[in-house]
Amino acid sequence: MVATTELDLSRLRRAFHRYPEPAWREFHTTARLREEVEAIGVDELAVGPEAYDPDDRMAAPDPDSEEVRRWMDRAVEQGADEELVEKMAGGNTGLVAVLDRRGEESGADGADAADAADGPHVGLRVDIDGLFIEESADEEHVPAREGFRSETGETMHACGHDAHMTWGLAVLDAVKRSDFAGRFTVFFQPAEEVSGGGRPMAESEYAAGLDALFAVHVGLDHPTGEVVAGVEEILAMCHVDATFHGTSAHAGKAPNEGDNAMQALGTAIQNAYGIPRHADGMTRVNVGVAEAGTASNIIAEEATIHGEARGETTELMEYMKEKLSRTLESAAEMHGCTADVEVVSESPRVDSDPELAGLVADVAAGVDGVETVTERAAFGASEDATFLMDRAHREGGRATFLIVGTDHPTSHHTGTFDVDERSLPMGAEVLTKAVLSAGEGGGASEGETGAR
Numbered sequence: 001m002v003a004t005t006e007l008d009l010s011r012l013r014r015a016f017h018r019y020p021e022p023a024w025r026e027f028h029t030t031a032r033l034r035e036e037v038e039a040i041g042v043d044e045l046a047v048g049p050e051a052y053d054p055d056d057r058m059a060a061p062d063p064d065s066e067e068v069r070r071w072m073d074r075a076v077e078q079g080a081d082e083e084l085v086e087k088m089a090g091g092n093t094g095l096v097a098v099l100d101r102r103g104e105e106s107g108a109d110g111a112d113a114a115d116a117a118d119g120p121h122v123g124l125r126v127d128i129d130g131l132f133i134e135e136s137a138d139e140e141h142v143p144a145r146e147g148f149r150s151e152t153g154e155t156m157h158a159c160g161h162d163a164h165m166t167w168g169l170a171v172l173d174a175v176k177r178s179d180f181a182g183r184f185t186v187f188f189q190p191a192e193e194v195s196g197g198g199r200p201m202a203e204s205e206y207a208a209g210l211d212a213l214f215a216v217h218v219g220l221d222h223p224t225g226e227v228v229a230g231v232e233e234i235l236a237m238c239h240v241d242a243t244f245h246g247t248s249a250h251a252g253k254a255p256n257e258g259d260n261a262m263q264a265l266g267t268a269i270q271n272a273y274g275i276p277r278h279a280d281g282m283t284r285v286n287v288g289v290a291e292a293g294t295a296s297n298i299i300a301e302e303a304t305i306h307g308e309a310r311g312e313t314t315e316l317m318e319y320m321k322e323k324l325s326r327t328l329e330s331a332a333e334m335h336g337c338t339a340d341v342e343v344v345s346e347s348p349r350v351d352s353d354p355e356l357a358g359l360v361a362d363v364a365a366g367v368d369g370v371e372t373v374t375e376r377a378a379f380g381a382s383e384d385a386t387f388l389m390d391r392a393h394r395e396g397g398r399a400t401f402l403i404v405g406t407d408h409p410t411s412h413h414t415g416t417f418d419v420d421e422r423s424l425p426m427g428a429e430v431l432t433k434a435v436l437s438a439g440e441g442g443g444a445s446e447g448e449t450g451a452r
Helices: 009-018 027-040 066-077 082-087 110-117 161-176 198-203 261-272 314-334 354-364 386-394 423-438
Strands: 044-047 095-100 121-127 183-189 212-218 226-232 236-245 283-292 302-311 338-347 372-378 398-404
Touching: 009 027, 009 161, 009 423, 027 044, 027 066, 027 082, 027 095, 027 161, 066 082, 095 161, 121 161, 121 386, 121 423, 161 183, 161 212, 161 423, 183 198, 198 386, 212 354, 212 386, 212 423, 226 354, 236 261, 236 314, 261 283, 261 302, 261 314, 283 314, 302 314, 314 338, 354 372, 354 398, 354 423, 386 398, 398 423
Parallel strands: 121 183, 121 212, 212 398, 226 372
Antiparallel strands: 044 095, 095 183, 226 398, 236 302, 236 338, 283 302
16 A cells, blocks of 8 residues: 655644744644644544653753743644643643554454554654744745744744654654554654653653654754664763852952852863763763853852763763762862752663664665665764663664754754755655554555655
8 A cells, every 4th residue: 555645744844843842832833733643633642741741751841930831821822722731731742643553454363363463563753842042034044035934033943843743744644544554653752952851751651562663853964865774872961950059248348258159150160171081982061051140249149050961871971970960069169159960851872773774774765865875874962762762672672763864054053954845755755664664564565655
């Protein structure tokens, strides 16, 4: 059976692009995804707190904060269903969609029926959050010129998650139209940019028993027409926050009476970059945000740092995390201050399974428009899809993280980032073929897959 999608991929991607929302505030996005999934028709649909345990979230905002409520209200104003938005109160966004075809093969009986009932569980993970970046209004920027630039004024899909969601829906639609025999689960994961949503999705019942899991990213300096079948060296990472508490004093009259949180912050930053590298492999550390002080004549009473550490292996990340935490605490003590240090999120190192990556390479080679298939490539960054990949591997399944190339005019995480929409049907077809092939053929050998 030919497996195709009838969804308009460009229309979908542009609709998502207009309303980017940050981690754990993807209220309008989730509502739109639910509408699209319900139109496709699935056997199970779990939204927000139905899809995972909210206590498993990382980097989650204060559920009672005015900032979260602002994004909820904005989503409703933009047309999201108010009852659904309230269901996600506190930032419990995202959803899981399931097609369960186990036992539905026509004419199956006896051993054949048992095999059908035990059909494979195949998963696809796509992320849904945007970034706090103001999108370019320059006429040379295609979303601005063609009228689908971000409407929030403060956030942007500057990493291609709008394309990822489009692929998730396209593959769901195509698999629904195929003769796939098994269980297919699409994880529309929130909060990837803060490494917050991977763990709760992976800990949920929906991730149990995955025989094959595909995670995907667009671009990453790979051009339109290239597919990387499986990445390696997805770095383990952690986000670490620290608040330094000191004692305020008059900077001119009595500076000796203060305990300067600003000095603690400065020492912490300097010493963080001085953490020794490790002989066992590559490590990284960075302080990306630092805030302190209220006026030039006041000894700063409080300061905050948002930093991160990465490692080539999970063990190396743990080494850096421990060193960074100790450095922050020691810097506070040196200046008579205290420090509250919190690891707000983290993710492990997991590599793509070579056999499943080989399957992706095989199917990608037959997709129209794909000119180069690279079986393996180093990732060099971090991704919390590794939580789902790790669970699949631990339970005897396979997982791969693939890249579908796209010509992007500027780098990811910039105000002029954009996706070459020619990559949308290519990515949909590669993923659909991979899912069907992982599902024991499931229709992939009986006709070409495609998207428009």
